[in-house]
Amino acid sequence: MFIERDQHRWWRFAISGGAFIILMLLIKFNSTVVTMIDAVLQSLFTGQRVEGAGWFHALMTLLSFLASPKMDLLWVIIIAALLWYKHYQIPALWALGTIVGGDVFGEIFKHIVKRARPAQHLAADDGYSFPSGHTLGIFLVAAILLLIVVPLIKKHSTRTICQLLIVFVVFFLAVSRVYLYAHWPFDTISAMLLAYAWLQVAEWLYVAWAPRLREIPFLSTSEI
Template sequence: MEEAKDYIVSKFGKPKNLFILATVLTIPFLFLVWMSFYDWGFIGLLDEVIGNEFHEERRALLTWGFIFVTRLGDGWFVGLFTILFSLYIWRFRKNTRLAVWYFLTVSVGAGGVNQLVKIFFRRPRPTHVEHLIVQGGYSFPSGHAMGSIITYGALLFLIIRASKSWKPVLAASVTLIPLIGLIGISRVYLGVHYPSDIIGGYSLGLAILSLSIGLYSASLRNKGYKKGER
């Protein structure tokens, strides 16, 4: 496990590789952007077909579960979590640089960038299905999908780099990765997003996260930080 971890860090921890990865990860988002200029075309049809499959499975208990899950991606929850976790890194881990990185990555990426893109495209939320929660604003890309993958993806990155064994990494992975996926699914199930909104949010969110990790790695190299000081 340690050898695999060292290989991943040595290959994908390099800023250049992370910047290339960020570019590649934007491809699904850019494809959807292109489709948006054609009134979404066949993507819009797929959205309704796939969305209907989720909506037909609506059950009281399932609805309650997805409402709970979707709250873990709400702006207020992500904002509160980001502030508290950043303070934890700064106060208890004694790493101001990393605390600032986490705070800016989430607040700028999941907050600022998402809102700017939404305002630019102004895609209305689904109107062909009942919304099971009240949700304002525009639809593309999903703020919950984008925010969850940046917030919890950055958390997973920090756990990986801080862990000295595979057990915390495994525990974090089997918790955070499914959570990110369920938050995206919940948005479609609850009727407030199209599937393409979720894909676009994940794509752009992963790209921003990769870019941010690359910038952080580059800043460490430029400052000449030793391994133990990171």
Template sequence: MKKRQHYWVIASFAFLFFVMLGYVVKFYPEALRPFDTSVQSTIRGDLPQPLTAFFKTITVIGNPSTQAIIAAVAVIVLWLKKWYAEAIYVATNSILAGICIVSLKYIYQRPRPSITHLVHASGNSFPSGHATGIFLIIGSIFVICFQRLSSQTAKWTVAILLGLLIFCIALSRIYLGVHYPSDIIGGFLLAYAIHNLVFPYYDQLRFKWRFQGKQK
């Protein structure tokens, strides 16, 4: 119970920071302009062609359709391996990500940046669906790998690779001009809050089912 409360506290603070940021986005967006503009300018630079090609490619991994495919494949593979709690964990985080992204974009209705977009992006800007969704889906896979892998080298290799993937996808949205940096921060805060809310239930279910022999 204490462990669950620990995660709830973390989730509460992450939600609080998200709401605070969202309040500024909704009512005082000009207050974020200096920060967003300076970060955008630093990241985009003079838009070198190789970097543009890289970010155009990697951002596709964070597209809603790609996220859905990654989540579906992960759930199927985990279920076939009889890792049922893990499959439910990925599915739950994926569904919650989708619901929150659609709902909150409608609530905040922040227009996308007015700078040149290097890829097509429709809908509202805050929070970033790429940052939120990919953090939760890839983050869930990261947690499962960290629990299941026995080798410390393998664990940290997976952690670094998946962490870099999440970072690069989020960075691509700023570079390509379709999100403000504060959209990315908001997406990460939201995803981190959801993760800490869901994780203790998943971890308890996983322990219970493995103890009862209901899953591997």
């Protein structure tokens, strides 16, 4: 199977989920320490803005657009369609469930915390700030690629290059959201923690249910 049993999975869930809950509570109740650290970190990313150079600002804007929640869902739909065509129907369904489940949890926590975005944010970035939907979504897209798609690449060097590119995209997307004043730094960090915690649950569900789903007639030929 693409995803194997792992006795440490629930420890990773507990650590990442616990860290997310702690940050969420600190932000929810306006911790002075967290607010100060957020402000300092944001100044590091935005203090030397380079709109004059043009290319960097354009790159950050483009990357932010390509990793918007709607685009993240579109990417996963395309990935799932290709997997289905290649007879990986169960991994395709898992990919769709993973991104949708992550988006749902992200929206739930947004409405629990109700954190305002930085004052300088663009008009297009409406809604609440915590956690970053862009970062959460692209983290899960990256996880789907790393767990399901990249292993299908036969050449080792190509797999390594793809893995590095995927990691860089997630990092720079998180930077872009802070750079564009769309989020505070802890919004993106918390989004990664939430995405990672949800991924542990999604992986556990895959291990538990993928073999059972093959008993369904139209999924019986699916690779898992």
